[in-house]
Amino acid sequence: MKDGETERRCEHEHEREHEHEHRHERGCGHQVSTREGEPSRGAAARVVRRAAGRLARPGVSDIAYSAVAVLLALVIGAILIAASGYSVIDAYANLFDGAFGSIYNFANTLMMATPLLFTGLSVAVAFQCGLFNVGAEGQLYVGGLASAVVVLVLGPAVPGVVRVLLALVAGALAGAVLAAGPGYMKARLGAHEVITTIMLNYVGVFLTTFLVKTYLKEPGPVDQTPLLPVGARLPELIPGTRVSWGIVLGVAAVMAVDYILRRTSVGYEIQTVGRNAAAAEYAGVNVPGRIVLAMVMSGAIAGLAGSSVVMGTLYRFITNFSPGYGFTGIAVAVLARNKPWGVLPAALLFGMLQSGGMSMQLFARIPADLMTLVQGIVILFVAAPALASMFLARSRAGAGTGGRG
Amino acid sequence: MREILDVIFDINNVTATIRMATPIALAAMGGAFSERSGVINIGLEGMILTGAFCGVLGSYISGSPWLGVLFAVVGGGLMGAILAVFAIKLKADHVVSGVGLNIFALGLTSWLMQVLWKNRGTSVSVNGLPMFSIPVVRDVPVLGTILGTHSPLVYMMLILIFLGWVVMFKTPLGLRIRMAGEHPEAADTVGINVHAVQYFSVILSGCLAGLGGAYLSLAQLNWFSMNMSAGRGYMALAANIFGQWNPIGGLGASFLFAFTDALQMRIQTSPIKLPTDIIQMLPYILTILVLAGAVIRSRPPAALGRHYESGRAA
Numbered sequence: 001m002k003d004g005e006t007e008r009r010c011e012h013e014h015e016r017e018h019e020h021e022h023r024h025e026r027g028c029g030h031q032v033s034t035r036e037g038e039p040s041r042g043a044a045a046r047v048v049r050r051a052a053g054r055l056a057r058p059g060v061s062d063i064a065y066s067a068v069a070v071l072l073a074l075v076i077g078a079i080l081i082a083a084s085g086y087s088v089i090d091a092y093a094n095l096f097d098g099a100f101g102s103i104y105n106f107a108n109t110l111m112m113a114t115p116l117l118f119t120g121l122s123v124a125v126a127f128q129c130g131l132f133n134v135g136a137e138g139q140l141y142v143g144g145l146a147s148a149v150v151v152l153v154l155g156p157a158v159p160g161v162v163r164v165l166l167a168l169v170a171g172a173l174a175g176a177v178l179a180a181g182p183g184y185m186k187a188r189l190g191a192h193e194v195i196t197t198i199m200l201n202y203v204g205v206f207l208t209t210f211l212v213k214t215y216l217k218e219p220g221p222v223d224q225t226p227l228l229p230v231g232a233r234l235p236e237l238i239p240g241t242r243v244s245w246g247i248v249l250g251v252a253a254v255m256a257v258d259y260i261l262r263r264t265s266v267g268y269e270i271q272t273v274g275r276n277a278a279a280a281e282y283a284g285v286n287v288p289g290r291i292v293l294a295m296v297m298s299g300a301i302a303g304l305a306g307s308s309v310v311m312g313t314l315y316r317f318i319t320n321f322s323p324g325y326g327f328t329g330i331a332v333a334v335l336a337r338n339k340p341w342g343v344l345p346a347a348l349l350f351g352m353l354q355s356g357g358m359s360m361q362l363f364a365r366i367p368a369d370l371m372t373l374v375q376g377i378v379i380l381f382v383a384a385p386a387l388a389s390m391f392l393a394r395s396r397a398g399a400g401t402g403g404r405g
Numbered sequence: 406m407r408e409i410l411d412v413i414f415d416i417n418n419v420t421a422t423i424r425m426a427t428p429i430a431l432a433a434m435g436g437a438f439s440e441r442s443g444v445i446n447i448g449l450e451g452m453i454l455t456g457a458f459c460g461v462l463g464s465y466i467s468g469s470p471w472l473g474v475l476f477a478v479v480g481g482g483l484m485g486a487i488l489a490v491f492a493i494k495l496k497a498d499h500v501v502s503g504v505g506l507n508i509f510a511l512g513l514t515s516w517l518m519q520v521l522w523k524n525r526g527t528s529v530s531v532n533g534l535p536m537f538s539i540p541v542v543r544d545v546p547v548l549g550t551i552l553g554t555h556s557p558l559v560y561m562m563l564i565l566i567f568l569g570w571v572v573m574f575k576t577p578l579g580l581r582i583r584m585a586g587e588h589p590e591a592a593d594t595v596g597i598n599v600h601a602v603q604y605f606s607v608i609l610s611g612c613l614a615g616l617g618g619a620y621l622s623l624a625q626l627n628w629f630s631m632n633m634s635a636g637r638g639y640m641a642l643a644a645n646i647f648g649q650w651n652p653i654g655g656l657g658a659s660f661l662f663a664f665t666d667a668l669q670m671r672i673q674t675s676p677i678k679l680p681t682d683i684i685q686m687l688p689y690i691l692t693i694l695v696l697a698g699a700v701i702r703s704r705p706p707a708a709l710g711r712h713y714e715s716g717r718a719a
Contacts, residue, residue, distance in 0.1 A: 199643075
């Protein structure tokens with residue numbers, strides 16, 4: 001049990017978080033944040049580091065809110081299952097079994113979580129700069145294709161490790177290029193990145209389909225590239241299962257982003273732009289430059305999501321291969337409250353929902369689209385801290401004290 | 406070259422443009438009302454999708470496509486109400502909750518479709534809306550081809566856009582909506598209930614987007630298919646910005662998007678040899694270009710995306 005003091009601090013911490021969230025959306029806050037004050041040059045670095053650390057690390061209240069949101073969403077899912085005439089126990093038992101029932105099933109969960117780890121991180125990085133990258137879906141398509149092309153073009157003369165590394169770089173670059181456009185248009189022209197990135201999703205899908213059909217198609221009914229040679233793939237992490245080294249790469253990406261955001265001045269500047277662009281500009285931050293940089297980072301990570309699937313799961317580029325990894329990444333990032341380390345459990349949870357949802361559909365004959373619905377509810381609930389805090393307050397102090405938000 | 410010009414200036418493109426602009430223009434007007442009141446509405450996509458689903462559901466249950474249209478308006482309105490509760494009452498981030506709403510709507514409609522009709526791709530076919538033609542106009546040479554025969558929803562859209570413009574700029578209600586989005590404190594001071602105005606606007610925007618959805622599932626086709634809104638909600642949002650948060654401006658922008666879409670479909674069936682995937686990208690690229698060009702000169706409502714808390718005792 002926490003004492004009142006801690007509770008109040010959490011509450012306060014949370015309020016600021018929330019304030020920050022709706023302020024950064026407008027791109028330019030009107031209030032100049034007084035939290036960071038004007039420390040002397042010598043103390044500045046320490047203050048900066050501490051402040052940056054606080055921003056990027058998930059706190060206790062974050063985890064509690066997210067957990068409440070997920071539980072609420074699953075309860076609503078259960079109500080819908082029951083209302084549609086299915087057995088809730090049957091559904092959730094299959095969901096659980098499909099996600100954790102065996103080593104193979106658990107490996108499947110990890111496999112499903114791998115691209116979500118990247119896309120969730122991608123969306124979270126952009127969010128830290130106050131940008132909403134809804135374009136991870138398109139970015140992962142171009143990233144995946146770029147990786148496949150590099151592996152196929154380099155051929156067997158180049159060692160496998162080199163091919164894999166170059167393919168990963170190409171995937172990240174392709175994603176970064178597709179994201180740089182919206183970043184530039186946001187920074188220089190003020191074009192809302194939500195719309196431009198969404199439009200580029202369609203461009204990414206159509207463009208890769210066109211390229212595969214025209215130049216890279218393996219003969220046959222499916223629009224796909226030839227298989228990547230065995231030596232130039234991301235190897236299996238647990239032999240005999242479908243989880244690849246991609247997930248290790250994803251964790252490494254989380255560590256890298258966490259480091260950049262919390263320990264470097266560039267990372268701190270990105271977060272400052274996200275919290276209050278006007279104040280950042282006043283403090284001498286190159287706001288347009290940081291916006292473009294955040295989008296480039298975000299796009300590169302999303303591109304790697306495609307590379308991880310193409311090189312570690314499918315072993316080829318198949319047109320329209322993504323079942324919406326980029327969009328699920330939004331749910332992951334929102335659930336993680338945009339903290340790099342929060343992305344890891346959030347991606348695992350959604351990986352679980354997806355692999356579990358599949359066996360739910362297979363064995364209990366319950367449409368897996370229910371999981372899309374649950375994701376939507378999770379986003380809505382996590383986005384509304386007032387709602388979750390209402391529940392938390394009620395469960396802590398009995399009825400009546402919560403509610404004002 | 407001659408062939409290309411023939412394809413572009415084909416009069417049937419104009420007819421198709423009006424037809425295809427209908428759902429986008431309706432949703433864009435919804436976006437205009439919502440955003441003029443200060444609430445960013447990314448959820449238009451989900452509202453269109455829900456409208457399309459509810460339209461088919463209504464027609465399926467009752468056999469009457471007009472009851473389907475009513476269902477669509479109510480369904481879209483309900484989605485609007487959900488967004489309103491989250492964005493206004495629960496003070497959720499407008500953009501995040503809008504995206505959440507879209508994913509929710511996609512999951513809900515796909516789920517319900519399979520529960521009801523046991524099919525993942527499309528619903529069963531239901532009674533769609535019959536075409537309607539205006540007696541005298543249809544016989545006028547060019548005008549008749551363009552405006553003579555359409556779905557009744559197309560005419561309804563044109564009337565509603567005009568009415569929406571009147572309400573927004575010529576009535577006290579419209580003034581209240583615009584005040585809520587420009588300066589909620591001032592609106593509150595003169596006795597306007599800012600939250601009530603916002604609830605009204607967001608729910609209205611859901612109803613309009615839902616009507617746009619009904620056009621997709623009851624006029625253009627007569628069934629529902631998974632994710633059939635296909636990004637029109639986002640295009641509507643771009644059209645709304647390009648149209649300067651004005652229903653008539655939004656209609657103009659919707660015409661532009663619909664024209665590229667019509668052209669894209671026309672080229673696919675013409676002798677011009679262009680890869681279909683490249684042509685299909687056209688409307689989306691145009692949206693980006695238009696947006697990049699339009700925002701330089703546009704000024705959104707001042708309090709857009711802000712949460713307003715009245716100082717008055719509740």
